[in-house]
Amino acid sequence: MLADKRILLIIGGGIAAYKALELIRLLRKEGAAVTPVLTKAGAEFVTPLSVSALAGEKVFTQLFDLTDEAEMGHIQLSRVADLLVVAPATADLMAKMAQGRADDLASTLLLATDTPVMVAPAMNVRMWQHPATQRNIATLQGDGVRLVGPDEGEMACGEYGPGRMAEPAAILAAIRGALAAGPLAGRHVLVTSGPTHEPIDPVRYIANRSSGAQGTAIAGALRDLGARVTFVTGPAAVPAPEGVQVVRVETAREMLEAVEAALPAEAAVMAAAVADWRVANESGHKIKKMAGAALPVLEFAENPDILKSVAQSTDRRPRLVVGFAAETDDVLAHAQAKRARKGCDWIVANDVSPATGIMGGAENAVTLITASGVEDWPRLPKDEVARRLAQRIAEALA
Template sequence: MKRILLIVSGGIAAYKALELVRLLSKAGYGVRCVLTPAGEKFVTPMALQALSGEKVHTDLFSLTDESEMGHIELSRSADLVVVAPASADILAKMAAGLAGDLASTLLLATDKRVLVAPAMNVRMWEHAATRANMALLESRGVLVVAPDAGPMACGEFGPGRLAEPPVILAAIEAALGVARPLSGRHAIVTSGPTHEPIDPVRYIANRSSGKQGHAIAAALAALGARVTLVSGPVGIADPAGVQTVHVETAAQMLAAVEAALPADVAVCAAAVGDWRVAAAAGQKMKKDGGAPPALQLAENPDILARLSAPGPLRPRLVVGFAAETEHLAEYAAAKRARKGCDWIVANNVGGTGIMGGEENEVLLLSDEGAQAWPKLSKREVAGLLADKIGKFFA
């Protein structure tokens, strides 16, 4: 059994360390945790111990720990040392070679590879001192899981958010040379809405946020897949470790998907507009006091049906999505048959705030029948779907 020494430093992102410990334990790794004094302000030793099943270490000068194990042995008994979250403070201590507390002493004493997942305010992440520290650590062979960009607890927006636990898990397994279920596979994921222009300033769209599709792309990458994410216009950051192609219209999305082929699996999670304006105006349409203009609509290309059609470039597994407001199972089954895809993930979006929200409750239809999943976060839905895809290719 591979063993991980996880150092949890201070910052609001420390709560994600609990999920990382759970994922590591579920994957069969032994996990020992070290919690810094600042880290204890955000998570407790008891919580980490409950999830890891191991004593949590906090004190460099603990007589019990030093007599039973010693910080030198603790630093060398693991196969990999992981710092997540890695605050600006602990990164600076690592770069300077300081050893004034248990965490920094372990990092200086270890002879094993070290992986850090930084998390801090965007200004701290972009500061010249932090950039210099990161460059120095990487030159020494420290592995880095780059932070995500997005909104922060402090109210600012930018890079500095701790990478999601599945992404950190994937980096850990890559560092350990562990084969992942989708290693060597190429996945195409579509996400978000499409914007179909009416004129240069107006368009037809829908309420899709892209959160589910982006989460699926990240989950597939965490299982080792090379992922091409084709995203319509969204207000969320691109997932780390994923090649993202940005498009606006359904025609552009189809072209990007076809350019990304061949692929082993395609997951069509985007809410592609069914129709476009047949002839978009070249200039802004003016309101002149008369009747509103009549918009002649034309049908958009059917990306899911194109991918599902038999042929040499058809992915081995094609997964579609069905967002319905009624008759969920009936309409989803009909769509699966009509499109020719292998699986359909259906969800009811008939309530206010459901489309674009943080949770999803889905029905998965396949040759095995219908599986109803409980209401979960979109990240959890993505993880379950990715696991099922991984088992398909096992």
Template sequence: MQRLYRKRIVLGVGGGIAAYKSAELVRRLRDQGAQVHVVMTRGGREFITPLTLQALSGHPVHLDLLDPAAEAAMGHIELAKWADLVLIAPATADLLARLAQGMADDLLTALVLATDAPVALAPAMNQAMWRDPATQANARTLAERGLRLFGPAEGSQACGDVGPGRMLEPAELAERAADCFAGGRLTGRHVLITAGPTREDIDPVRYISNHSSGKMGFALAEAAAEAGARVTLVSGPVHLPTPDRVERIDVISARDMLAACEAALPCDILIAAAAVADYRPQAVAPQKLKKSPDSDDGLILQLVRNPDILATLAQRADRPFSVGFAAETENLREYALRKLKTKNLDLIVANDVATPGIGFNSEENAVSVIDRAQRETRFARTGKGKIARQLIAFIADRFDQA
């Protein structure tokens, strides 16, 4: 099982002799399917060349705080938003001290302050430096702030000393990095997720649909599976691979999707991320409709309402914990609150699809989650995979409190 598959990892390389192990670490992470971007401190470049890590990672190595090649020359912000995990290996005594003080005097330390991704540190230094009270205090401070410490190990050191301070081996660091994504928050739970568009036939060659790509729903399915859930994904027509450990049911129309969801019940949590067509043609033409060569008149289609899948499932006596999506182009909060109430939901995810670069067919998203008490929690713009993991953690918390 590749728990790091498609995960975005920023690997920070500090200025210690253990930096030679970073090359092997990059390879191990990529073997597990991770995407890796490397950030090097000035000291790290003295021990291993950026070219080596560029060749192994497949990406240019990031060196400067203000990068002219980066968007708006703000490379640390771009990387901070991109990362699913920031792993610093080796993390020297100097790096621990600067991070504990909240300094941002180079790209790596600025990135740590700017990211909301988990940050893990693999200490590597002389045994006396590790045992020094100042280093121990810095390590405690960082751990109390939620940064994870991987190691150090004990053994012989490059200087000839023996004791604690060795950086963990790359294989173990890759395993611990994978553990960061194995939360198990939903172990034993059944999560039903809808995704993608629906299609409503007009005739044998035409249909009514929308711009949904299904990416958000599929990312949620992957995140729920990572959290230990048994996941059933009911998807409209999309061109996406099925996430690992997810049962996928393909459907076409809104009525197909409702039937598939009802057949998948019972479930503990329902997340309705699909963009379901509200209307369908009253009658489907048996043959392709032709325009009249003798008339410029338009074509009139009589439409009827489709069943409301989310409202139907959320009104059941055995209703699951129900989460809806409101993809709107205006009056986002107003319309989201209306859906929350009328559909009898526990949470609604409000998504402003009028904002360029997020929502339909994009790789990024930015959403707000509103609960029954009208409390709103915002999730800043970032990749859909990262947003999905944040949403699943949030939904798991609220499910446990329900």
């Protein structure tokens, strides 16, 4: 799939550098040529010899190398590639990128290029969550840099949380998407998916039956058309698609915050089944069932309306906002009213009454409601619904 493509791979310093070796192998297997750049810190974890052996090419390490500068030069090196990939992208490297610094070969290449750039962050969870890193990430994404990962899991330092570099297969999928000559190439699309969980106490919550399968399929279909996808998902029953930027949340308020952080985008597909209410008197400890005691009383508060917030934004509204309406009766009437009330461009409506088997199932039967009219789609696998919707989005943005 990547035949005749050239990847400039910058390997930063971190224990995750060993994954870059597997990434090189996967890229070569798909026909890509890999030009490796190894930072001084990266060379503390993998050797130039191992990188060169897998890439089949010379490893570049020094900015002030007389031979390299005479033969090619760092300016040309940064521009002959189809994509620049930084894996692992350390906090330091991303800070240099965000600030426009160029004090070594890697940072100079990244500043001297007009080629698309992708980063696969890898760092300690505290470093990832630090406000400075999050500011830098926001700056890079605003500059058009693609992000893949990080994953959540156990760190080499023994801590647990987000910060693990994405697996090589996921980075490969993201590279495929970035280089896809699809109709959405270079466009940023936001997708929300899954349910939200609204806590009652530390062990109980209010949720719904959404599996997240349809939203996940939509994110994958948009990726396959070349889009840079930010995928904001609640606790879904299906794994997130590879090759997209995944932001995991629990509650509706967390989802709103993540959505606002992901904007601007050219399109937003709001497929998440967001809880309409949360428990206002959430308990800080487990509510105990006591013999003879009165039943607990739950007080409800309205959750933020994420779809309405995005659709009616005055400064960062996407060109196309697509909402979803999961109904159990009067589907068309409720969905048309929702489109008018929320201010979104399209509504994808479906009947999720128990007899349909759609919520949590493998198939969907939707009605697409736009300003132009109403389209009833046949019952299809959710992947095919996603493919059709992604193609319609591409046509609308063309």
